[in-house]
Amino acid sequence: MNEKQPEWYRELQRGPHVQPNFTREKKEAIVRQTETLGHGEKRRSRWMIRFSWAALSFIVVAVIVAVAFRENVGAPGGGGGKGAVASPEASPNATPIPKGQFFVIPSRQDGYLKDALPFSTEEVKKIWVKETQVPQDRMYVILQNLNMLEMTKAGTDDKPLSTESLIRFETADSVYRIPYDVDTNEYHLGGRGYYADDQVMLLMHGILQPDSKLAQLDRMFEQARLEMETREGGIDESFSYDGKRLTVAGKSYNEWEQLLLLRSSVQPILLGHYYDDAVQAVGNVTEYSDGVMQLNRSIVFTDGNYATPDGLAVGMSKEEVVQKLGKPNLQLDSKWSYKIGDYLKFHLYFDHNKIRCIVLSQPL
Template identity: 35%
Template sequence: MGQGGILIRRNNPARSMLAGLTMIIVVMVAGWLFYGRPDAPSGGSTETPVQAPTAVTGEASDVANNDIAADSPYLLDHLPFKEEEVLAITAGGNGKNARIPAERQFVLLESLRYTDMKSALAGPMPAASRKPIVLQFKLADTHYELTYDLTSNAFEYQGKYYYADDRVLLLMQGLFREREELASLDALLEQARVEQEKETSVDPDAAPAAPLDGEAAQVDGLDFDGWEQRLAESPPEEIVWAKPFYDDGTGQVKEARLFKDGVLELNRMIVFTRPDHQCAAGVKTGISTDDVTKKLGTKALKLESRWSYKVGDYFRFHVYFMDGKVKYLALSQPL
């Protein structure tokens, strides 16, 4: 109590400082409420916007194209796009750049769709033997890159390799011509496919082809099964080269193989590239279309580049033409 009975309140420095800090905080909060945080982007949002990348790669991206990717065994489900979103596909590497024809994009997309990441898994690929091809999938506002190895016919994804199917093998060999035998065959197979699609009058189920006698359609006295067994028993030194591929129908990894005698073994197809091999009627590579007609008759499913003959209920014997001459004989096994 001071003089004259007047109560005198003494100044407290700590309390004054606390009051000052409180006033500063109140002013800052009010400013944030009206104008936003100083470090926030304009527009009122306090969330940092997510920018779509201009390019993502198979090794860098962890974004899958749907919510079931974690449980799906198929490679495409782990990629950040769907088949219908792909506008174009290009391929570059091995000294060449190529655009995948629009009508063949389905070959790559279907292979990715049915590549089982467990059963198609490949072992480590020696760096010295790799021939990487960068596949670029163009989407609406970005693109995605996935590496394909030409040597092993395998897709690379997050440091692991997965074998592609035999159609991808033929497509990529046709574009980059690592193995000329596969490249030339791919060109004729694709030509025949396009011809059959355009030739609306050709209906394989209604074709006027009378079945050939089983022996007439044999090559060197063997049908498809006989050749498959013979090739399986061939010693390794008879194989010129082998290329792996994944058969999604059986879930197995198989090999396309070229043998020294010119026999090319593919998936459910055996191709004869030299005149050393002929059918019982004498059809072989190098003879003309007229000679084939004389030897086998006219009852065939005929395209410009391929004549197919029934054996039983299925077309199992095929003759491929280039420049009016027989280029290949082939035996096939129906699905």
């Protein structure tokens, strides 16, 4: 047992702690290696975060594009297929394109005005008088007049307008302007004046001078027209009246027309001229101080002093009319018309069930 041990055995008995192998240099090397690994982990972590945000952004954009595409397919102007794009009109944020505005200058000064206009009346979408839009169901009054106006016959003396109001005709891409004088019932086109018809005259007074007598007549006539459009059934042609019973102050329409031409006791007030396309001539609208007005083929009585042979006069009720005269051939809420021969020539206009005016008319 006292045998001498080899050197390697003696080194083994000393153990690993006898010789200090974990030196300062090794510690510092381990620390440096740890820091290097930490920096790598941090860089890897930042890269992963950036990658996650990029992926999330891509998903959000893809969802937005998919939703926009689906809505566009059902929008006005969308094609419903791949790559469909909405028309500019369908976009609520589309900037409106300003329309060109032009004063109307006829291409010639004879023939019908419709053939000399820079636009077709069928293209007109809206009509404005100053800042008032003409109702859609009354645009025909002006458009029909432009179509039927014969320029040579409707022409007036060359003079400036006394009261100018612009009538604007709006088409899909342009606005055409025609100056108009409500006091003389004239259009001004290319330096010349042209008389409008009597229907335009009434309409324009209703818009520009709503308190005038012509404006009151316009509202009264328009009310009856609207009632006629919605009325069920037509004119009762089964009976007619003796013309002598439907005179005013003992005179028929023709007799009143002659009387007004020769009348000197009551001076007429000229309310304006009009062009009558039916006879291609210019006529006058006149008012008399005793409650008589002469329009185109109509004579209006607004004073209670004028009565029929049966005693009908302004201010009487509908019940009194039926008792004195009988039922009308055409019965509306605001207008009753009576037939003489083949035509309705005698008319009663009502306001709150009382006669507002009596009208004698002369159809062509």
